[in-house]
Amino acid sequence: MTTLTAAELPALARGAAVLGTGGGGDPHIGRLLAEQALRVHGAVEIVSVDDLPDDACVLPVAMMGAPTVMVEKLPSADQIAIAVQTLAKYVGKTPTHIACIEAGGVNSTVPVIAAAQLGLPLVDGDGMGRAFPELQMVLPTLSGIEATPMSIVDEKGNRGVFDTISNQWAERLARSATVDMGCSAIVSLYAMTGAEARESFVPGTLSQCVALGQAIDDARRSLADPVAAVVDRLGGRLLHVGKVVDVQRRTTTGFARGDATVDGLDESLGRLLVLRFQNEHLVAEIDGAAVATTPDLIIVLDSESGEPITTEALRYGHRVSVLAAPADERWHSPAGIDLVGPRYFGYDLDPIRALEVV
Amino acid sequence: MRIGIDVGGTNTDAVLLDGTTVLAANKSATSEDVTAGIIDTLDRLQAERAFDPAQVQAVMIGTTHFINALVEARRLAPTAALRLGLPATASLPPLVDWPSRLVEAVKGRSYLAHGGHEFDGRHIAELDEDELRRHAGDMVAHGVRSVAISSVFSPVSNEFELRAAEILRSELGDDVAISLSHEIGRIGLLERENATIINAALRELAASIVDGLAGAVAGHGIAAPLYLSQNDGTLMDVDFARRYPVATFASGPTNSMRGAALLSGLDTCAVVDVGGTTSDVGVLTHGFPREATTEVDVAGVRTNFRMPDVLSIGIGGGSLVAEDNDLVTVGPRSVGYRLTEEALVFGGTTLTATDIAVAAGWASVGSVDAVADLDPTLVKAALARVAADIADAVERMRTSPDPLPVVAVGGGSILLPDDLPGSLAVHRPDHFAVANAIGAAIAQVGGEVDRVYAIDPGRRDAVVDEARQEAIDRAIAAGADPAQVRIVDFDEVPIPYLPGNATRIRCKAVGDLRLGQS
Numbered sequence: 005m006t007t008l009t010a011a012e013l014p015a016l017a018r019g020a021a022v023l024g025t026g027g028g029g030d031p032h033i034g035r036l037l038a039e040q041a042l043r044v045h046g047a048v049e050i051v052s053v054d055d056l057p058d059d060a061c062v063l064p065v066a067m068m069g070a071p072t073v074m075v076e077k078l079p080s081a082d083q084i085a086i087a088v089q090t091l092a093k094y095v096g097k098t099p100t101h102i103a104c105i106e107a108g109g110v111n112s113t114v115p116v117i118a119a120a121q122l123g124l125p126l127v128d129g130d131g132m133g134r135a136f137p138e139l140q141m142v143l144p145t146l147s148g149i150e151a152t153p154m155s156i157v158d159e160k161g162n163r164g165v166f167d168t169i170s171n172q173w174a175e176r177l178a179r180s181a182t183v184d185m186g187c188s189a190i191v192s193l194y195a196m197t198g199a200e201a202r203e204s205f206v207p208g209t210l211s212q213c214v215a216l217g218q219a220i221d222d223a224r225r226s227l228a229d230p231v232a233a234v235v236d237r238l239g240g241r242l243l244h245v246g247k248v249v250d251v252q253r254r255t256t257t258g259f260a261r262g263d264a265t266v267d268g269l270d271e272s273l274g275r276l277l278v279l280r281f282q283n284e285h286l287v288a289e290i291d292g293a294a295v296a297t298t299p300d301l302i303i304v305l306d307s308e309s310g311e312p313i314t315t316e317a318l319r320y321g322h323r324v325s326v327l328a329a330p331a332d333e334r335w336h337s338p339a340g341i342d343l344v345g346p347r348y349f350g351y352d353l354d355p356i357r358a359l360e361v362v
Numbered sequence: 363m364r365i366g367i368d369v370g371g372t373n374t375d376a377v378l379l380d381g382t383t384v385l386a387a388n389k390s391a392t393s394e395d396v397t398a399g400i401i402d403t404l405d406r407l408q409a410e411r412a413f414d415p416a417q418v419q420a421v422m423i424g425t426t427h428f429i430n431a432l433v434e435a436r437r438l439a440p441t442a443a444l445r446l447g448l449p450a451t452a453s454l455p456p457l458v459d460w461p462s463r464l465v466e467a468v469k470g471r472s473y474l475a476h477g478g479h480e481f482d483g484r485h486i487a488e489l490d491e492d493e494l495r496r497h498a499g500d501m502v503a504h505g506v507r508s509v510a511i512s513s514v515f516s517p518v519s520n521e522f523e524l525r526a527a528e529i530l531r532s533e534l535g536d537d538v539a540i541s542l543s544h545e546i547g548r549i550g551l552l553e554r555e556n557a558t559i560i561n562a563a564l565r566e567l568a569a570s571i572v573d574g575l576a577g578a579v580a581g582h583g584i585a586a587p588l589y590l591s592q593n594d595g596t597l598m599d600v601d602f603a604r605r606y607p608v609a610t611f612a613s614g615p616t617n618s619m620r621g622a623a624l625l626s627g628l629d630t631c632a633v634v635d636v637g638g639t640t641s642d643v644g645v646l647t648h649g650f651p652r653e654a655t656t657e658v659d660v661a662g663v664r665t666n667f668r669m670p671d672v673l674s675i676g677i678g679g680g681s682l683v684a685e686d687n688d689l690v691t692v693g694p695r696s697v698g699y700r701l702t703e704e705a706l707v708f709g710g711t712t713l714t715a716t717d718i719a720v721a722a723g724w725a726s727v728g729s730v731d732a733v734a735d736l737d738p739t740l741v742k743a744a745l746a747r748v749a750a751d752i753a754d755a756v757e758r759m760r761t762s763p764d765p766l767p768v769v770a771v772g773g774g775s776i777l778l779p780d781d782l783p784g785s786l787a788v789h790r791p792d793h794f795a796v797a798n799a800i801g802a803a804i805a806q807v808g809g810e811v812d813r814v815y816a817i818d819p820g821r822r823d824a825v826v827d828e829a830r831q832e833a834i835d836r837a838i839a840a841g842a843d844p845a846q847v848r849i850v851d852f853d854e855v856p857i858p859y860l861p862g863n864a865t866r867i868r869c870k871a872v873g874d875l876r877l878g879q880s
Contacts, residue, residue: 320760
């Protein structure tokens with residue numbers, strides 16, 4: 005993929021929602037903003053991670069806050085470019101590339117808007133290969149790349165820069181600022197060179213999102229199985245097919261936590277799958293035994309349409325297919341597991357790989 | 363006594379009810395002239411069962427006029443959309459996601475101004491009254507006759523929408539209608555705003571239709587109050603209907619489901635309306651339809667109306683029956699309205715679901731001889747297919763594991779057995795042809811709250827009580843009998859990432875209409 009046009013946005017948003025593993029919110033607003041930006045500024049050039057010059061100045065940009073707030077207080081597109089410019093000014097460099105830090109409903113489209121506005125190419129890759137809830141949870145953290153200096157910008161014109169002692173502190177301070185800014189802010193962070201991006205990024209994420217979105221669409225058009233198309237594309241495995249029979253939600257320390265129970269149908273008849281989620285799906289258990297956990301991807305799709313389902317949208321009666329797919333291998337390093345393994349999220353489990361238990 | 367009338371695009375149904383007893387019912391073609399149509403309908407009721415107009419306590423009307431006007435893009439007023447939210451939201455101004463054809467039909471003009479709230483009630487920016495006056499001047503210059511005002515997080519605080527309305531009214535005069543988004547929709551700015559703009563565009567039509575309806579009822583000597591039914595199965599009075607025509611959009615399916623439930627004596631059930639091509643399945647809980655949680659597209663505009671959640675599947679009386687090896691399929695292809703020419707029992711050559719029902723002895727329409735030679739195994743398999751698919755659709759719509767009785771209505775309900783797989787008992791009420799009008803006549807009055815609350819530790823119960831009380835107060839203000847009001851729907855969803863246990867609470871109260879002495 006060398007350019008991104010408005011025609012690919014629906015596929016990009018749908019594919020990103022698949023990799024978003026239940027988190028990332030409703031992509032509608034992000035898609036509208038990106039469509040408008042591409043209409044005004046033209047298509048965005050896409051650069052593969054391998055083609056980045058070593059000394060490129062890559063600035064990732066993302067939305068931080070509550071997806072539920074974003075559907076009401078619509079972000080302003082200018083804010084997105086300003087976040088990048090604020091960081092560029094602070095670090096005293098001229099950005100050459102924009103990048104995506106997370107794959108998920110909204111954060112896959114925010115960098116498209118920045119790239120279109122600033123007339124910069126967009127890196128075909130991201131910092132996670134999926135979605136996670138906190139800003140230190142990215143592969144660049146494992147490579148020793150600092151989240152800060154980072155900029156944080158609201159729609160009112162407030163701008164801030166944090167320069168913190170660790171990426172965890174960046175998360176903590178930025179979270180507080182985001183809340184005061186009205187619970188949605190645009191951040192630009194993890195400024196890095198082309199060489200660093202090549203080392204720490206998951207390559208090809210944007211192309212993968214578009215390909216996933218198109219695979220779902222193509223399967224539906226040709227009356228093939230869209231769920232199988234996603235499994236194939238991700239090299240994953242179908243864990244369970246069934247119907248949601250229970251969804252329990254609770255809120256603790258700012259996360260939408262909960263469990264969903266999926267009663268097996270067809271080939272899964274007689275088995276019960278339980279999903280444990282905190283914004284994203286983190287653990288899948290069948291008949292009481294964990295069969296897949298974070299950092300691998302646990303994805304819930306509508307069994308019929310193949311449409312990805314966010315944790316907020318799960319409800320009784322939904323016919324769903326649950327699949328697991330391998331995360332980037334670096335997430336399985338000891339440091340990766342410390343950062344995003346099941347124990348970080350409070351589940352007393354060793355990580356279980358998507359393709360491990362059969 | 364009360365009268366219920368459902369004015370559909372094709373037919374107008376009317377019933378005269380005493381309590382829940384049907385005294386008279388009729389069905390006629392909808393006429394172009396609203397007033398004349400209602401007068402005619404009332405005359406027919408009078409002819410079927412003479413009644414003293416003074417004995418009528420209330421008249422309830424469900425109408426599709428407004429949604430049809432939008433879909434057909436006719437009789438819409440020149441409309442301005444004013445949003446308070448700057449400096450936020452500027453990138454996606456009002457009308458941004460509307461089809462251009464409809465923007466032209468409403469001569470849509472879009473304005474952005476400062477204002478709006480944060481999720482916790484803080485101001486995004488203060489209102490700039492001079493800015494609003496400048497916008498008002500531009501509206502006058504462009505012949506705007508109706509204005510929709512939306513403000514960011516107005517479901518949390520309505521103060522800016524109210525103040526902006528005051529300013530616009532003083533600039534534009536009383537002849538320009540003003541619609542406020544916090545009174546129309548819920549959280550989700552674009553969707554709520556879209557619904558408000560649609561409402562604004564329908565205000566002039568609403569005035570003329572409501573006058574026509576009121577005139578017809580009064581002309582018949584009925585002095586009782588007139589109500590219109592809303593999407594959620596509750597009523598609004600005539601003044602409210604003038605201001606909120608958009609609230610009638612989905613009243614048709616809602617009235618049909620509620621009417622069917624009343625006729626069957628069940629208040630928690632699935633209603634399966636089997637037509638010629640599709641079956642529509644909805645679920646009633648305590649007499650009210652479950653609402654769709656997803657956005658609803660109306661005439662190409664994304665909205666978040668309170669619409670009943672209805673699942674349509676491709677099975678109806680005209681569905682084609684096919685046999686492929688051992689697999690028997692029914693639908694989704696259908697002969698539709700050509701059923702009476704193409705089905706075997708009507709002398710045609712196409713095997714339809716209706717032929718199967720006749721062959722099985724479940725229905726007696728057309729010629730039984732025409733299907734006498736059908737293979738009994740095929741008939742059995744086709745009926746089993748229909749039962750399994752309908753049961754599956756009902757199953758999907760269930761929100762709890764408790765068994766759910768099924769109320770079957772519509773001409774195609776002859777296809778259903780007395781028990782569906784999953785031990786779902788099937789009920790078939792009388793008078794279902796006028797279920798819509800009955801649904802209108804039995805409608806109650808409701809009040810709703812939908813807001814994000816910051817719940818301090820230990821305060822959850824107090825906040826919940828506050829929300830419930832507000833819903834009840836709103837229902838009473840809308841005309842509900844205070845002794846009858848109860849909470850029928852309560853939903854609490856924590857919002858991720860927000861501090862202070864921010865929780866979105868939706869709560870609905872309804873009660874019987876307070877009727878005057880007769």
